[in-house]
Each structure stands twice: as C-alpha cells, then as structure tokens.
Amino acid sequence: MRKLLLSAVGLTALIATGIIANNPAMAQTPKFTLKYGIVSGLTGDSSAAGQAWNEAARLAINHTAETLKKMNLPDIQVVLADSQDSQGSPQAGVEVAQKLVQVDKVNVIIGDTFSSVTSAMASAVTIPNKVVVFTGGTSPALTKLNTTQPSYLWQAIAADDIQGKILAQIAGETFGKNAKMTIAARNDAYGTNLSAVFKDAWTAQGGTILKTVTYNPQQPLLDSEAREIVAGSPDGWLMIDFCQTFAKLALPLARTGQWEASKTFGSDTLNDCQSKGTRNYPGMRAVQANASSGASFPAFKALYEKNARPGVAFASFTSEAFDSVFVAFLSALQAGSSDPTKIAGQVVNITNDPGENYTFEQLEDAIKAVMAGRKIHFNGATGPISYTPGGRAGASAYDVWQVQENGSSKVIATVPLKQ
C-alpha cells in the first residue's frame, strides 16, 4: 500500500514536471525588464542609414514584445527606452549615451553605426557603466576596448581589417597585383583606418598606391578633390565613403571625364547607393560583409517593408541591428536577468554551436527552449553570427556587389571567410 502511494505521488510529480517543462508560463518564469536604447545618426551625413538602423532595431523590439505578450509572459518585458540621434558625432554620441545610461537606465544599446561614435561612447560611458552595446561600426579598434571579460562591446559585423584585405584581394584579381591605385577616403576614422589597411594589404602584394586623397565630405564643393583623385590616370580607384556624401563627390568625378566607375571599388557602405536614396554608377563594385545569408533574411526584409516608417528605405546591413536585439534578449533570458554583465556572459553561448537552431521567425520556440533549459544557437538574418568571446562576429563571408547597366546593384560573388 505504501509502495502504491509512493508510486502514485511519484507519477503525479512526473506528470506535473512534464506539464511545467512544456508550458513556460507555468515554469519558474524569470522576471526582468530589458531596456533597450538605440543610437544612430538620425540626422547628419549618414541619416538615411541611421534611420534605417533605428527602424530595424525598433521592429525587432516590437516583435519580441509582441511574442512575449502572445506567450502570456507578463513578467518578462522588453522596452525601447529611447532612440537617440548621435548626428554621427562622437561628442553627441557620448551625450546621448549618458542620457540612455544615466537617465533611462538602459541595459543594452543598439548602435551606433559610426565607429568613431561607438568608440567614444563605449570608452566614456558604456564600458565604465557596464552596459552592453551592439555596434554596426567596423573599426578593428572597437573590440580592443573590451579589456576584461565578459565583453560589453559586440561588433555585429566583420571588422575593416578583414574588409581591407578582401578589397586588396579582389582588386588584385581585377586589375592585376602590380596595378597603380588611388584611394579616395572621407576624412574620419572609418575612411582613414580602412584606407590604411587597404594600403598595407595592396603594397604587400606588390601593388602601388598612386595617391591617397582624404577629403572632407562636408565641403560645399568637391571639384578640386575630384581632379586630384583622377590625376595620374590610375589603373583603378578605391572609394571609402557613405552613399549620402559620396553622391557629392561622384558628380564632380564624372565631370572630370577621366573617372571610370567600372574601374572603381567602393567600401562596404557603397554597395548599393540606389537603395539608400542616391545614385548607382554602372560597373562600380563594392564588397560588403554578408549580412543577408541568414535563412530568415527574406522574412526580416518583408517585416521591414510592411512595418517600417514610410520613407525610410530598407538597407540590408540593418539586419545587424535587428539580430542584435534578439541576441541581447535571448542572452538575458538565458541569464534570467537584465543585468548587462549577465547578458554579456551569455552572448557567445546563445550565438554558437552546439545548440538547437532558431531564427527570429521561431522566437516563441526559442524562448520555450531556453526556458526549458535547452541549449540554443540563435541564427540571425545576417547568418550564424557566432560571436567570439572578444566581441567579434565570428563566422562571415564577403559579398562582391556590382552595379548593373540598368542601375541596380547585385551580388556577383561571395568570398567565404573564417576569422
């Protein structure tokens, strides 16, 4: 009789455990509110890209909040505390980061896309205050700011040291390894750093840099800069700029009558300027870290086109912002806390194998899996992400884009990469 009673109690406990495991609302649901802040250049030189970045992050936060609501998990909240405009200026970036950290008490910041802004706000505000940042900045120096573990600064895109080498490799295949190239770069951290990396890689493989023209894109007229760029008839050009400001240089370049777009490579930001509201130049090529290889990229694009604010054009790189929101959330869920240090400690875990593979399209299942204690690998719209402990997105590939005769731009090759 006693054995029977014990068996009955045991069976009941087993059934109850099973029910709990399959129903997160009934499990020991963690209780936290995850506050996001978004920083991007909503005004200024790169405002088209900044606004798209902001929209992508906002959509991801909304999607997460709706999923939690649908799952009836009121103890877990995700909130967009504020979107702030860095204007592409490090000084403004520090000010807005101070506001997000000190006033809004955010746990996670998504942005900026400017390396210079990210560097300033990480050094002065977010790392000292132990707030997690996911940046779209590509400077190799950014992740070096992570001097302790866990890393608080996560670089959602492959860094420029890789991009510079890939550019040199592809330009070498196109123009010949001994060709003379001229570099035209915007006068900021992005332009000067990437041009330096390219120059080293290009000369190391036997090529010559005819001239490096560094220009201020805020200049009213860039005609004299354009003439410097075409001087000496180089075999090819490398342009490092953003679409919005490159448009100001491209017209004077075309006016010289000596510039050939088909002999020009652009940095990752110039892969498809038409989609960012400016003009594409047929034949021009650019490389960009593959941000669309994820299986969920088409779904992200569809979600963006349906729900983003009208007038803010889609850009594929914004999938980095979109993914980062989910990585932060699932890391917080894994940690059972919105404490940034605990979130930072789970980022590598959430984005690497082994684990059950999920995308944002299966967010509900991913949440259930994490709450059931199963190991997951979140795959972004950008791809597998695979963060390293140092803060860099681990696995990636580079797409080679080329502008077609009709002005559209498409990927003509993908160069796989393992850092």
Add this chain to the structure above:
Amino acid sequence: MWQQLAQLIVDGLITGTILALTGVGATLVFGIQRIANFAHGEYLTLAAFAAYAFSVVFGVNLAVSVILAMLATGLIAIGIHLLVLRPLRGRGLVAMSLITVGLGMMLRNLVFLFAGPQLRELPIDQMVVYRLGPLTISPGQLLSVIVALIVAPALTYFLARTRLGKSMRAVADNRDLAAVSGIDVKAIGNWVWFLAGILAGLGGVMFALVQGTFDPNLGYQVLFLIFTTVVLGGIGSAYGALIAGMVLGLAMELSTWSGFFGGLDARFKPILAFVTLIALLLFRPQGLFGRRARAF
C-alpha cells in the same frame, strides 16, 4: 598646371558668389537687427527644398520654381522675425544668438521630419559637362555663374542707388542717426529680413544646383563659412560681405593649385578659410570694410 588654375578660379568664383550673396543678408541682419542669426543656414535648406517641391513635385518650370522658392524663404524669414525674434528683442546678443541656434536646429529637424533624410536633385541633368576651352563646367554650375553675374551687380546697384538699399546701409551703419534722419527703422528691419531670406534662398538653390544633390544638412554645412564671410567683410558691411565671399571662395580653391608650393591638401581648404580670417583680424580687427569703432 595653368588649366588647373583656370578651373580653380571658376570653382572659386562659384563658391565665392554663393558665400557673398548669403553673407550680404546675414551681415545686414546683424548690422540692423543686432542678431547673429545662426538659423541663416537653414534658410538655404528651406529654399532648396521649396525649389524641389515646386519643380519636381508640382512640375513648375525650374526658373519659376527658383523665384517662388526665394519668395517663400523671404516670407519665412520675415515671419520668423515677426513671430519669434522681434517679440524676444532686447534679451541681449548672447541670448538672441542662442535662440537662433535653437531655431536653426528646429527648422533643420522639421525638414528632416517632413522631407526625410534622402538626397534630392533639382531637375537638371548633372551628368552633362560643357567644355569651354580648358574648362569643364556642369549645367548647374553654369547656371550659377550666370545668376551670379546678374545678381551680384544688381545687388550692388540696389544697395548703392535705391532708396531702400541706402536706407538699409544707413540703419546698419548707425541706427540712431538713421532714425533721426527720418528713416522708418522698423520697416527697414522688416525689409532687411525679407532681403536676407531672398538672398539666402538664392544661395540655397545655387548650392543645390552646384552640388548636384542636397539633403536637410545643406545650409548647416556652410553656416560657418557664411559667418566667416560676414566677419571677414566687416560686420554689418554689405559691400564687405560681397568682397569677402569672393576672397574666401577663391582663397580656398586656389590654395590647392599645384603651382602654389605643390598645392594644399584639399581637406585643409576649410581650415584655410579660418586661417585667413584670423590673419586678417590680427591686422584689421574690424574686417575688410568694417569701421574700427564698430569692431566687436
């Protein structure tokens, strides 16, 4: 080398003309209203967007659109003066300057809000290049040169020969003396805002044509060059602004000439403008055409 020099002179004259025209409005406003209007750059932006709206959205002829945009900017300038700046008058130079800084930010963000951050182009083929001997020039640049050749002398004539122009210069020169001479200082104040708005509007459209593309940051990018023009020419001096704009435009462009010690790196062009200003102010604190007693 000489071909480069000729091209740089043309480029310098284009930049200089725009700075000169916009600088005249800003300096007269300062001379007459005692306001350093840091929202002046935004008038350029508003004009470029107004011209875009008239010509591209409503399909009005470009020349008519430019005139309508100038008038619209003039009306906006006078509207802001009557509704915001005049009621706040007497708060002191620093307070009024800060108010115009805020006003400028507000206007810029309003343009962002309604027009978005996308680049715009006025309906003129920017890819066409005219070759005039050793020079190359785009239709937008050519149009700007033509406009400059008409407007700059017309403006000089207006200021020198017309009753309204002379009254403006008189008020800018000595407000009290002008008032006791029977000039309606208040009315002149309204007219000078209108003129400043119109000239800023013309400058904005010219910038948009010369650059080929523009966004809501158009005017903000050149604001400090406009104020450099104002100070260099002598604060309050319309003729000074006209000359200083030309000097600045030419100095910035010619500094990159390879015959000039190999030419300055193009990225240092804006720095040269401020170096020129500092150097001049060291020897002539009142600017090129300002009067010593009026130096600030």
